Amino acid sequence: MRLPLLLISAATLALTPGCTMTETPSPDLAQAEAAPQESPALSTLTPPVAPRIDHEITQVGRTRNDPYHWMKDEKWQEVMRDPSVLRQDIRDYLEAENAFTKAALEMPTTDLRDELFKEMRGRIKEDDSTVPEIDGPYAYYTRYREGGEYPIIARKPADKAFDPDADETILLDGDALSKGEDYFSFGGIDTSPDHSLIAYATDTQGSEFYTIRLKTTETGEDQGVQIDSAYGPFEWSTDGTRIYWIHRDENARPDSVWQRDLKTGEDTLLYKENDPGVFLSISKSASEDIIFISASSHTTSEVYWFPAAEADPTPRIIAPRQTDNEYNVVHWDGQFYIYTNLDGAVDFKLMRAPMESTSRDAWEEVIPHRPGTLILGVQAQKDYLAIMERENSLPQLVVRARKDGSSHKINFEEAAYSLGLDSGYDFDTPILRFEYSSPTTPDQVFDYDLNTHERILRKTQEVPSGHNPGDYVAERLMAPSWDGVDVPITLLRHKSTPVDGTAPMLLYGYGSYGITYPADFRTSRLSLVDRGVIYAIVHPRGSMSKGYQWYLDGKLEKKPNTFKDFIAAGHYLVDQNYTSEGNIVAYGGSAGGLLMGAIANMDPDLFGGIIAAVPFVDVVNTMSDESLPLTPPEWPEWGNPLVSAEDYDTIMAYSPYDNVADRPYPPMLITGGLSDPRVTYWEPTKWAARLRHDAPNGGPYFLRIEMEGGHGGASGRFEGLKDVALDFAFALAAMGKVEGVDLKDE
Numbered sequence: 001m002r003l004p005l006l007l008i009s010a011a012t013l014a015l016t017p018g019c020t021m022t023e024t025p026s027p028d029l030a031q032a033e034a035a036p037q038e039s040p041a042l043s044t045l046t047p048p049v050a051p052r053i054d055h056e057i058t059q060v061g062r063t064r065n066d067p068y069h070w071m072k073d074e075k076w077q078e079v080m081r082d083p084s085v086l087r088q089d090i091r092d093y094l095e096a097e098n099a100f101t102k103a104a105l106e107m108p109t110t111d112l113r114d115e116l117f118k119e120m121r122g123r124i125k126e127d128d129s130t131v132p133e134i135d136g137p138y139a140y141y142t143r144y145r146e147g148g149e150y151p152i153i154a155r156k157p158a159d160k161a162f163d164p165d166a167d168e169t170i171l172l173d174g175d176a177l178s179k180g181e182d183y184f185s186f187g188g189i190d191t192s193p194d195h196s197l198i199a200y201a202t203d204t205q206g207s208e209f210y211t212i213r214l215k216t217t218e219t220g221e222d223q224g225v226q227i228d229s230a231y232g233p234f235e236w237s238t239d240g241t242r243i244y245w246i247h248r249d250e251n252a253r254p255d256s257v258w259q260r261d262l263k264t265g266e267d268t269l270l271y272k273e274n275d276p277g278v279f280l281s282i283s284k285s286a287s288e289d290i291i292f293i294s295a296s297s298h299t300t301s302e303v304y305w306f307p308a309a310e311a312d313p314t315p316r317i318i319a320p321r322q323t324d325n326e327y328n329v330v331h332w333d334g335q336f337y338i339y340t341n342l343d344g345a346v347d348f349k350l351m352r353a354p355m356e357s358t359s360r361d362a363w364e365e366v367i368p369h370r371p372g373t374l375i376l377g378v379q380a381q382k383d384y385l386a387i388m389e390r391e392n393s394l395p396q397l398v399v400r401a402r403k404d405g406s407s408h409k410i411n412f413e414e415a416a417y418s419l420g421l422d423s424g425y426d427f428d429t430p431i432l433r434f435e436y437s438s439p440t441t442p443d444q445v446f447d448y449d450l451n452t453h454e455r456i457l458r459k460t461q462e463v464p465s466g467h468n469p470g471d472y473v474a475e476r477l478m479a480p481s482w483d484g485v486d487v488p489i490t491l492l493r494h495k496s497t498p499v500d501g502t503a504p505m506l507l508y509g510y511g512s513y514g515i516t517y518p519a520d521f522r523t524s525r526l527s528l529v530d531r532g533v534i535y536a537i538v539h540p541r542g543s544m545s546k547g548y549q550w551y552l553d554g555k556l557e558k559k560p561n562t563f564k565d566f567i568a569a570g571h572y573l574v575d576q577n578y579t580s581e582g583n584i585v586a587y588g589g590s591a592g593g594l595l596m597g598a599i600a601n602m603d604p605d606l607f608g609g610i611i612a613a614v615p616f617v618d619v620v621n622t623m624s625d626e627s628l629p630l631t632p633p634e635w636p637e638w639g640n641p642l643v644s645a646e647d648y649d650t651i652m653a654y655s656p657y658d659n660v661a662d663r664p665y666p667p668m669l670i671t672g673g674l675s676d677p678r679v680t681y682w683e684p685t686k687w688a689a690r691l692r693h694d695a696p697n698g699g700p701y702f703l704r705i706e707m708e709g710g711h712g713g714a715s716g717r718f719e720g721l722k723d724v725a726l727d728f729a730f731a732l733a734a735m736g737k738v739e740g741v742d743l744k745d746e
Contacts, residue, residue, distance in 0.1 A: 050093065509592055584608060
């Protein structure tokens, strides 16, 4: 059983064939040697000046110059795993950037950041715990101790699952395991089938290279097992003598599946993926009888399986990969149930096949394709299938009975909400566990009786400092985009905030890979909303908010739709008097950081500030470097500028780094992580340097690189809140709501 984690949390480089760096630059760091003791006016501080060294790159008949190419350490693979080996001139420059941001932004907002941090921490139940999940004789759960940064994994007898006074056994103590580490994160955590051992994966660098270890559950004794360079997820064999795990290669890609024999310590190769554009995952069926190996790109799937009880197994294929055909598999009722986009089923359909079949010819339709109703996932229990769908931009749950094939929906009333299925419950039970929240309603965990349709509320998220949903207004809006298409917006405001154009707004967006941000409840947002800020989330093309076609209409040559949708949503909110031009702070991270860079180039006057977290902004260079972890897998998302002049031109037309010009950019906060394998540290660093050089009259531009973190920033639930506090302090300062801090004082 995959153990629950209660987590409260606050593309990449350029290989240029034929080009080499001929000299090592020495940045002029004299202007930002150290943070001053007091907070001087911004106009008295000068950011570090990055040297420019011409570096011409020619491909597909096009030539570009990348003057900040030197910021990429040639040994970046080593840096990911050991940041101490970073080239000294680069380290000096990053530390100088951090010093400038500390002096110019962090110190002047110290009191506000402390206030925001205390508010956000005050809304967290420090000794919170998950609802116990029954697995055989035990109930497993995750909890925190007062003041603890990391989770504790524990269990108690199943018959006392909901007895708060029952004796518990602590299996893993995240606070103890993280001692002495600057960064710490759990990956997979799972007990052996007989519950005598617990295997767990940890990352102490932020590089997402995990190490898997084993302990006994009763005594906590380490078993001397160590599996290095792991991807994170793993599965147990039925008899508990073997672990199946995924290896991560030197370029941080999952490239092979292995069997570790716990008796001999030997690793046996089960599957090797030769296509660098394909990522691997491993999972066990809810029945625990089958282990699946999935080899998938963004648009193409191939799934293998083998019995979990089989010694030295041979993976069997379900259907060979077929370009642009996606499929996912569930083991249920002695067959494979498959949801897929086969034969033009854009929003997917449900099919089934005998377990012995090895081609699509044997697949039989169960639920036909229904345009506009997207199948998001399928979860099996012994007598029921739970199907998560999205229709009219909202999620819904449909339950199908094994006995007679009948189905029913589980209904919800709010205009905007979020749903999540919990896959950890016993397979042989009529209870389905799901989580529900909305922008105003704290998280709720329900057990749903599939026979009687009764809901049992197991837990409501507690907000210790208090929360009254009636104080807030959540709205679902539709903004017409440039081509007349309606773009969904989820909006949260305090009921006392006027809708007369005077309110500042934080406008959040992502819009890539089909990822759809949920209309959920997050306590941190209340620190802005309670200060009169309207918090809005745009669901542009590139997400799946309105189905799979919505995603297809925001990728490759249609990627600019994502940017245009976001800008159109901003103007619509101005037109509807929610806010005003120049009073919007835009916020996005990773591929959402690409969105931030693009909209800054396209319509800088609309925004009063931009927060770009770990931003994917150096798109042409990153998509031209085959050595980077995410480059080959992401060519189906962005295009391949190494082989296609058309793709090159499309990407070059919007790539934020390549389109910086002397525009009136608003103030920007740009962040990154030194060990980040997804968006490497040099992307935000190069972008900030080019903004300062090419657009000196815009900004100011604040760059902050986490020197001991990866894609998610600082680890730990409270340390992560400090990052959020800085983001929000910047946003409030950009909105002119911080007394004594004027970001335009240059």
